[in-house]
Amino acid sequence: MTRTTIGAMCLLSGIIIGQLIQCRSDQASSAASVSEQSDTTSERRAVDPIRIVSTAEEATIALFENAAPSxxxxxxxxxxxxxxSRNVYEIPAGTGSGFIWDDKGNIVTNYHVIQGAYRAKVTLSDQTSWDAEIAGIEPRKDLAVLKIKASSNLKPIPIGTSHDLKVGQSVFAIGNPFGLDQTLTTGVISALGREIESAAQIPIRDVIQTDAAINPGNSGGPLLDISGRLIGVNTAIVSPSGTYAGIGFSVPVDVVNWVVPDLIKFGEVRRPVLGAEFVQQQIIDRMELKGALVMAVAPGSGAENGGLQPTRKSSDGEFIMGDLIIEVNDEPIESNNDLFLTLEKYKPGEQIRLKVKRKQQTANLTITLGSSL
Structure with missing residues (x-):
């Protein structure tokens, strides 16, 4: 090989190596540029300031912050x-919600929340827990009162009314669904005047229907109006699965407000009574009668003093049908339940007017109501 050829080959190799070095340098420079851009774009985003977009949102936040401690x-x-082994074990039975009624430690909840319980414990919003005693129960309205001896300051829930509610009003439910405490859900009043069956298999009337989410664990918690006032006690849902399906029911506060004071004072509800016993509803239905048929009248009762006639036998052994109550203060009575639920609107000692069917005629009577206690 000549010197000229060797020189040419060396020159060519130098050119190629130079180009490779330049290429790698360009690639490194490009990578560095990309890295710099990447470092710039990976910085944390600036936090936008919070903006409450409406007075409605502000009102909801304020409502929750005010009501949650109750x-x-x-x-x-x-x-x-x-x-x-015959050993006795204490096991979890269930969970529910409730609310503070007064600063004396009285807590209102559903009867079915504590039904059959051996022990109950109340946890406040500050996460302190207290053993509770049952102060009173009312299965017919699915209500109960627990008593705790809390040393901390208790915040009673504000009380509203339910007789003046309107369909479409905004409502708010606070409770502990599935054990998730202090949960807020919102909705509207979907309907009024509903009827559900209580734990005592007696209808609860004038129940509030809402689409605010109510799930297992919400039972006994408050339903609130836009002012944060109690308007109902969340009690039941309609759902094939047992969870929220858009239909929940609350016992109206007007019922709660006359039941709870009696439960605190007497341990049960002091009901007005006529002082009469009535024929079973199945028999009345078979007789195709509309009303409450009097079977017996208690001696010295308001029913006896007011002239209410019982069912009895004649001298020749034939039954003489007693008075059939068809109206109370002009309100129609078609069944025993109608009578019992209507009487709950009155207090012991009040007078009521009865319209009765007696044989083929009607009679008007004035009765002074007695007390169940």
């Missing part, structure tokens, strides 16, 4: 005996 979380336990 809502409590209730847990219950029951006891079970081991079949073989």
């Amino acid at each position: 809502v409590v979380y209730i847990t219950t336990t029951t006891v079970r005996q081991d079949y073989w």
Whole structure:
């Protein structure tokens, strides 16, 4: 190989190596540029300032912050005996919600929340827990009162009214669905005047229907109006799955407000009574009668003093049908339940007017109501 050829080859190799070095330098420069851009774009975004977009949102926040300290979380336990060892164990029974009625430690909830419980515990919004005693129960309205001896300051829930509610009003439910405490849901009043069955298998009338989400664990919690006032106690839902389906029911506060004081004072409701016993509804239905048929009248009762006639036998052994009550203060009565629920609107000692069917005629009577206690 000549020197000229070797020189040419060396020159060519130098050119190629130079180009490779330049290419790698360009690639490194490009990578550095990309890295710089990447570093710039990976910086944290600036936080936008919070903006409450409407007075409605502000009102909801204020409502929750004001009402939440009045809502409590209730847990219950029951006891079970081991079949073989005969040892008795305390096991969780259920959870529910409630609210502070007064600063004396009275807590309102549903009867079915504490039904059959061996022990109940109330947890306040500050996460302190207190053993609770049952102060009173009213299965017919699915209401109960628990008593705690809390040392902390208790904030009673504001009380509203339910007789003047309107369909479409905004409502707010606070409770502990599935054990998730202090949960707020919102909705509207979907309907009024509904009827549901209580734990005592007696209808609860004038119930509030709402689409605010109510789930297991919400029972016993408050339903509030836009002012944060109690208008109902969340009690039941309609759902094939047992969870929220858009239909919830609340016992109206007007009922709560006359039941709870009696539960606190007497442990049960002081009901007005006529002082009469009535024929079973199944028999009345078979007789195709509309009303409450009097079977017996208690001696010295308001019914006897007012002239209410019982069912009795004649001298020749034939039954003489007693008075059939068809109206109370001009309100129609078609069944025993109608009579019982209508009487709940009055207090012991008040006078009521009865219209009765007696044989083929009607009679008007004035009765002074007695007390169940």
